[in-house]
Amino acid sequence: MKAAVLQFPGSNCDQDALAALRDGLGIEAGYRWHKETTLGDFDLVVVPGGFSYGDYLRCGAIARFSPIMKAVVAFAERGGKVLGICNGFQILCEAGLLPGALIVNDCLEYRCLTPHLRVEEAGPLFNPASLGPLLRLPIGHGEGNYRIAPEGLAELKANGQVLFRYADAAGRVTEAANPNGSIDNIAGIRNRAGNVFGMMPHPDRAFAAYHPSQDGLAVFRSLLELPAPAHA
Amino acid sequence: MTRPPLPPNPDPVLNVPLTEELIRRHGLLDEEMARIRELLGREPTLTELGIFSVMWSEHCSYKNSKPLLRLFPLEKAETGDGPGRILVKAGEENAGVIDIGGGWAVAFKIESHNHPSAVEPFEGAATGVGGIIRDIFTMGARPILVTNSLRFGELDDPTVKRLFRGVVAGIAHYGNCIGLPNLGGDVYFDDSYEGNPLVNALCLGVLRHDEIKRGAASGVGNPVYYVGAATGRDGLGGASFASRELSEESQADRPAVQKGDPFMEKLLLEACLEMMAVPGLVVGIQDMGAAGLTCSACETAARGGAGIEIELDQVPQRETGMNSYEIMLSESQERMLVIVQKGREAEVEAIFEKWDLHAAHVGQVTDTGRMVVLQGGSPVADIPARGLTDEAPVYQRETRRPAYLDEVQRWDPASLPAPAAADLETALPKLLGHPTIASKAWVYRQYDHMVRASTVVAPGSDAGVVRIDCGEAGDRYLAVVNDGNGRYCALNPRRGGQIVVAEAMRNLVCTGARPLAVTDNLNFGNPYKPEVFYLMAEAVAGMAEACRAFDTPVTGGNVSLYNESPRGAIDPTPVVGAVGLLEDPAHLTPSHAGRAGLTLVLIGGFPFELGGSQYLKIIHGLKTGDAPSIDLEIEKTQNTFLLDRIAAGDVAAAHDLSEGGLLVAAAEMVFGADGVGVSLDLTAADGPRADALLYGESQGRILLATTPEKTAGLIQAAAAAGVSAQVIGETTGDGRLEVRLPGGSKGLGWSVDELHRAWSGAIEQAMHRPGIRS
Amino acid sequence: MSWPTVKIHVFVTPKKTVLDPQGEAVGHALHSLGWSDLRQVRVGKFIELEVDAGEEKNLDDRIDQYCRDLLSNPVIEDYRWEIASR
Amino acid sequence: MSWPTVKIHVFVTPKKTVLDPQGEAVGHALHSLGWSDLRQVRVGKFIELEVDAGEEKNLDDRIDQYCRDLLSNPVIEDYRWEIASR
Numbered sequence A: 001m002k003a004a005v006l007q008f009p010g011s012n013c014d015q016d017a018l019a020a021l022r023d024g025l026g027i028e029a030g031y032r033w034h035k036e037t038t039l040g041d042f043d044l045v046v047v048p049g050g051f052s053y054g055d056y057l058r059c060g061a062i063a064r065f066s067p068i069m070k071a072v073v074a075f076a077e078r079g080g081k082v083l084g085i086c087n088g089f090q091i092l093c094e095a096g097l098l099p100g101a102l103i104v105n106d107c108l109e110y111r112c113l114t115p116h117l118r119v120e121e122a123g124p125l126f127n128p129a130s131l132g133p134l135l136r137l138p139i140g141h142g143e144g145n146y147r148i149a150p151e152g153l154a155e156l157k158a159n160g161q162v163l164f165r166y167a168d169a170a171g172r173v174t175e176a177a178n179p180n181g182s183i184d185n186i187a188g189i190r191n192r193a194g195n196v197f198g199m200m201p202h203p204d205r206a207f208a209a210y211h212p213s214q215d216g217l218a219v220f221r222s223l224l225e226l227p228a229p230a231h232a
Numbered sequence B: 001m002t003r004p005p006l007p008p009n010p011d012p013v014l015n016v017p018l019t020e021e022l023i024r025r026h027g028l029l030d031e032e033m034a035r036i037r038e039l040l041g042r043e044p045t046l047t048e049l050g051i052f053s054v055m056w057s058e059h060c061s062y063k064n065s066k067p068l069l070r071l072f073p074l075e076k077a078e079t080g081d082g083p084g085r086i087l088v089k090a091g092e093e094n095a096g097v098i099d100i101g102g103g104w105a106v107a108f109k110i111e112s113h114n115h116p117s118a119v120e121p122f123e124g125a126a127t128g129v130g131g132i133i134r135d136i137f138t139m140g141a142r143p144i145l146v147t148n149s150l151r152f153g154e155l156d157d158p159t160v161k162r163l164f165r166g167v168v169a170g171i172a173h174y175g176n177c178i179g180l181p182n183l184g185g186d187v188y189f190d191d192s193y194e195g196n197p198l199v200n201a202l203c204l205g206v207l208r209h210d211e212i213k214r215g216a217a218s219g220v221g222n223p224v225y226y227v228g229a230a231t232g233r234d235g236l237g238g239a240s241f242a243s244r245e246l247s248e249e250s251q252a253d254r255p256a257v258q259k260g261d262p263f264m265e266k267l268l269l270e271a272c273l274e275m276m277a278v279p280g281l282v283v284g285i286q287d288m289g290a291a292g293l294t295c296s297a298c299e300t301a302a303r304g305g306a307g308i309e310i311e312l313d314q315v316p317q318r319e320t321g322m323n324s325y326e327i328m329l330s331e332s333q334e335r336m337l338v339i340v341q342k343g344r345e346a347e348v349e350a351i352f353e354k355w356d357l358h359a360a361h362v363g364q365v366t367d368t369g370r371m372v373v374l375q376g377g378s379p380v381a382d383i384p385a386r387g388l389t390d391e392a393p394v395y396q397r398e399t400r401r402p403a404y405l406d407e408v409q410r411w412d413p414a415s416l417p418a419p420a421a422a423d424l425e426t427a428l429p430k431l432l433g434h435p436t437i438a439s440k441a442w443v444y445r446q447y448d449h450m451v452r453a454s455t456v457v458a459p460g461s462d463a464g465v466v467r468i469d470c471g472e473a474g475d476r477y478l479a480v481v482n483d484g485n486g487r488y489c490a491l492n493p494r495r496g497g498q499i500v501v502a503e504a505m506r507n508l509v510c511t512g513a514r515p516l517a518v519t520d521n522l523n524f525g526n527p528y529k530p531e532v533f534y535l536m537a538e539a540v541a542g543m544a545e546a547c548r549a550f551d552t553p554v555t556g557g558n559v560s561l562y563n564e565s566p567r568g569a570i571d572p573t574p575v576v577g578a579v580g581l582l583e584d585p586a587h588l589t590p591s592h593a594g595r596a597g598l599t600l601v602l603i604g605g606f607p608f609e610l611g612g613s614q615y616l617k618i619i620h621g622l623k624t625g626d627a628p629s630i631d632l633e634i635e636k637t638q639n640t641f642l643l644d645r646i647a648a649g650d651v652a653a654a655h656d657l658s659e660g661g662l663l664v665a666a667a668e669m670v671f672g673a674d675g676v677g678v679s680l681d682l683t684a685a686d687g688p689r690a691d692a693l694l695y696g697e698s699q700g701r702i703l704l705a706t707t708p709e710k711t712a713g714l715i716q717a718a719a720a721a722g723v724s725a726q727v728i729g730e731t732t733g734d735g736r737l738e739v740r741l742p743g744g745s746k747g748l749g750w751s752v753d754e755l756h757r758a759w760s761g762a763i764e765q766a767m768h769r770p771g772i773r774s
Numbered sequence C, D: 001m002s003w004p005t006v007k008i009h010v011f012v013t014p015k016k017t018v019l020d021p022q023g024e025a026v027g028h029a030l031h032s033l034g035w036s037d038l039r040q041v042r043v044g045k046f047i048e049l050e051v052d053a054g055e056e057k058n059l060d061d062r063i064d065q066y067c068r069d070l071l072s073n074p075v076i077e078d079y080r081w082e083i084a085s086r
C-alpha cells in the first residue's frame, strides 16, 4: 500500500494526512509538490486540507490549474483512487472530478467542531457495513456548504454517491445537525465510477488516542480496502 | 563633532525645513531633538526624523516601561538542566526561548494590536496574529499554536458587537488560513474597554536548541535580503501625518490600517524555515513588524555590533513613487530581513523562488556601526544603529496613587443588604449568562483548534494542551493559558498583578502541567498620567513578585500604552500567557467531571469576601471593594500538592474557582454531561454572608473531583501537606445543582440543564443576526 | 398591486493603496495561465439590489447611507452605485 | 514604448437558482435598518482587469475563457464582462 499526499503552497493539513496514513494506518506515504507534473505509482492520492493558493477568489479555483492536478485527473481517469479532504474536496469539485460546488457556510462563519455523520449506502467501500452507521469526524471550514442542482442531486442519490450526511447523536439527519447549510446535509460524496471521494470532515484529525474520535482510521481503511484490525 | 549635511532627498517634498510643528507632530521632545543632533553631528533629514520618531516611540524603545520591566525575573532561580531553563532571555531577541528537555525548546510571546483593531477590527486583529507568528518563526521555531486575550465593552452595545464580531473573524481568518490551531485565551466584557478594545495574540513555536536563530547582522560584506511581500504605503501609522500632509494626496488614500495576507505569510513561514534548516546559510534574521524596514535594519545591526547599508531602489514596492520616508516607515505585513552568508546567495534565492516569493538583495553588512540608507545611490539616512536602539532615551515616569483606591478598598460588604434565598437563586443564572462568564464557544468554534492534529485539550477547559512531536526525544505535552483580570488590578494593582500570574499557574496545574514560564502584555493608559503610571508600576511589581514565587521567569512580552477612550483609561490590564509541561500524558486532568458518584473536594477554604467580584458587578452594578485575597506561599504549596495528587492518580477532575466563584465553578464542572448534577453541603461553612460564600472570588481555590475510595487518602495527604481541603459534596445523577447552606435554612436548587442553557446561549444570542442561521 | 422594481448596482472596491490579496492571487493565476499582457487585477464586490419603485423620494440618500454603513467598509474600501434599470 | 491599457470589468453573480447566504444576510440587515421596500439582494464579485492594449486580436475570446475557467464557477455563478475603457 502506498499513498501520495499533494502539497500546494497553502496546504496546511498535508502533514496531518501523512501522519494519519503513516502513523495511524502504518502504510507508506509521501508528498507530491504542486509544481510536479507526474504523480508516480500510488494506490491512493490524498488532496489535503488547507488554503491551497490562499483561496481568496474561490476555494480550489486556482489549485485546479496547478501542474500536479493534470496528473491527478489522468490518474483518476485511469481508475486511481483519489480522496479530497476539506480544501481537497473543494479542489476536486472545481477540477470537475466531483459534481457540485462548495460555497460559504450559511452561518457566514468558519466552523470547527466534531459532528456526527450518518454513513449512507454508498457502494462497496463506504457503507455502514464497513464503517458502522454513525461516525464522528472533526470539521474545520468556512466554505463547506455543498450545492448541486436538483437533477444532480437526484443523480447522486440514485447512484448511491452520497457518503455521509451530518446527523445528530441519534443518527437523525436534521437541520439543527447541519453545520454549514449543505443541501440534504451532505458531508461527503463520491464520483459515479466510485474512485474519487470528497468530504468536508477530516479523517486525518481522527486517528490518535487523544483525538476526539478515531473514526478516521476506519474511513481510510475502507477506502484502501484494508481489513479492520483483529482486536477491533 | 559636526558632519556635513546629507545631499538633498530625491523627493523634494522631504527637503522642507524641520519646523517646531513637524518635530512636535513626530512626538519628539526638545531634549530628544538635542540628543538626535548630537548623535548625528548635524541636523536630521526628514526621513531621519521619521526613523527616530518610530524607533524612540514607546512601541519600539519601551522608553517609559523599561525601568518597570527590569523587575521581572528573567531566569529560573532554581538552576538545573531540567525543562524550564531559559535559552534566550526576554529582551535579547524577538521572542524568548525555553528548554523543554531532550534537546528541544519552545519560543513563545504575546503581542497586542489594540489600536489597529479599534479602527478596523477584522484587519487589525488579523495582522496582530500575523505579526506575532513572524516573531516566533524568526527565532527558527515552527509555530504550532496561537491563543488570544480579548477585552471589549459590554456586549449589549451594537458597536461592541461589531468590534467583537470583526476581531474574532479576523483572528480566525489569519490563524485558520495559516493552519495554526487556536488553543484558547480569554474574553472579558466591561465598560472600561468601550471604545478601546484589547486584542492580544500569543504564538508558540517549537525548535531544537541548535536551531535557534538570532536577529543579528554580522560578517562584513554579508548580503542583506528583503523577503516576502512588497512594500506599500500601508500603516504609515502615527508618524505618517508628516509625509501625508507634505504630499498632496488625500488622507483617504492612505489608511493607517494594514491589511494582512495570511497566504503570503504561510509561504514566507515555509520558505524561511526551509532556509533556516540549511546549516550556515542564514547569519541573522528578523521580521519587519512595527517600524518595518527601519526597525529590522537598525536592530539587527545593533545586536551584531555591526553596520548595515541598504539601497531603497532594490526594495520591492507595491506602489510607484514611494519616497524614502514612506519606504522606511511602511508597516506592510509579511516581510522579513535576512542576512545571508556571503557566497550562498543562490541557495537562498532558489528557496524563495520555489515558494514564488520576492528575495531582493537590498544591501550588506558593514563595519561602520551605522545604518546607511541609500536611494539611487545617494544617502537619505545615515545614523549610528545603536543610537536608535540601545541608546534610545529611558525615562523614570512620575507616579501618584489614585485617590479612588482608598475609597474602594475601604468598602464593606455589610453595606449591601443581606440577600434573601430567592436573590441567591436568581443570581446564579444571571452570572452564568453574563458574557464574561458564559461559554466562549461562539468564539472558539470560529477558530480552527484541531488543525495539525496535535490538539489534546481544545479550548473550553482551564488550559489548552498540545502534543509536541520531539522526534527521537519522544513526545512532550505542553499546556498553555492566558489570564488577566483587569478589574482586580483597578481595585488593587499590586494584588491584581499577583492574581494575574497566580491564576495562570493554577489553570496550568489543574490540567496536570508543571508551570515553566510566562510572557506578558502590559495594557495600560497614558503613562504620562502619574495615576496611570502608578497602577502600571504596582501591577508589574505584583506580577514580578508572583513570578518569583512560582519561579516562572518572564521570557518576553509587549507593552501597549495609551489605551484610553474619551471616558478615560481602561482598567489596568496586564495579560499573561503561561506554559507548562505535563511530565506524563497520564497526568492530563480534565476540568470536567462527567459522571455521577464523584466526591467534590474544595481546596483553599471559604474566605468571605466580595470585592471585585462579578457578583457585585452583575447583580449590584458595583465596581468596588478590595481585590480578592491571595497568598502566594499558600498557592505554591497547593499547586505542588495538586500536582502530586494528580501524579498519584487521585484526581478525576480539577477546576479552578475564578470569576463567579464557587457555584459557577461547580456548575461548569458538570455542564454538558447528560443528567449529571451536583449536591453541595456547605452547612459547615459558617460566615457572615451567604452571597460571599457562593459568589465571592477569593483566590487560591480549586474544586477537585475524586472517587469515594480515594477521598480519605486525598484529605489526609492535604493535611500532611498543610493544605486546606474539605469534602463539600458530590456529583449526582439527578441533573440538579443543590446547595445546603449554614444555619439550617431551606437550601437552594437549580436545574443544571437550565443553567447550562443560560451559560451556553448568552453570547450566541447576543451575537445572533436575524435571518442568519447560527 | 405590485410596483415596478428598481435595480441598483453597487460596486465595492478595495481602496487603491490597500493591499488586495485576492486581486494579486488572481493576477498571478492569470499570468501563469498565459496572460502575459495583464497588468493589474483588483477584486471587489458587486451587489445587486432590487427595490419596489414606490418610495422614490430619498432613494439616493438612502442607498448612499447603506453603502457607507453596511455594504462597504469605508476604512479600506470605496464604493459607487448606479440605477441599473427602472 | 508603453502601450495604452484596456480596462475590463467582470461581474460574477451567484446564479438565481443557487443559495446566496451573503445576499440573504445583507437583505435581512437592510430590512432591519428600515428598508422595507427592498425585495432582493445578491452579492457577487466585481473584478477590474487592466491589460496592455497591444495584443488585441483575440481579447474577447481570451476574457471569455478566463471568466469561464477561473473567475467564475459555472456550477454556481454567472458572469458578464465589458470593456470599461481603452
Ligand SMILES: Nc1ncnc2c1ncn2[C@@H]1O[C@H](COP(=O)(O)OP(=O)(O)O)[C@@H](O)[C@H]1O
Binding pocket: B059, B060, B069, B072, B089, B090, B091, B092, B093, B094, B095, B096, B109, B135, B289, B290, B520, B521, B522, B554, B555, B556, B557, B558, B559
Ligand atoms: N512586558 C514585557 N515583559 C518582558 N519583556 C518584554 C515586555 N515587553 C517587551 N519585552 C521584550 O522586549 C523585546 C522587544 O520587544 P518588541 O519590541 O515587542 O519586539 P518586536 O520588535 O519583536 O515586536 C522583546 O524581547 C520582548 O520580549
Ligand SMILES: [Mg+2]
Binding pocket: B094, B134, B135, B287, B289
Ligand atoms: Mg519582532
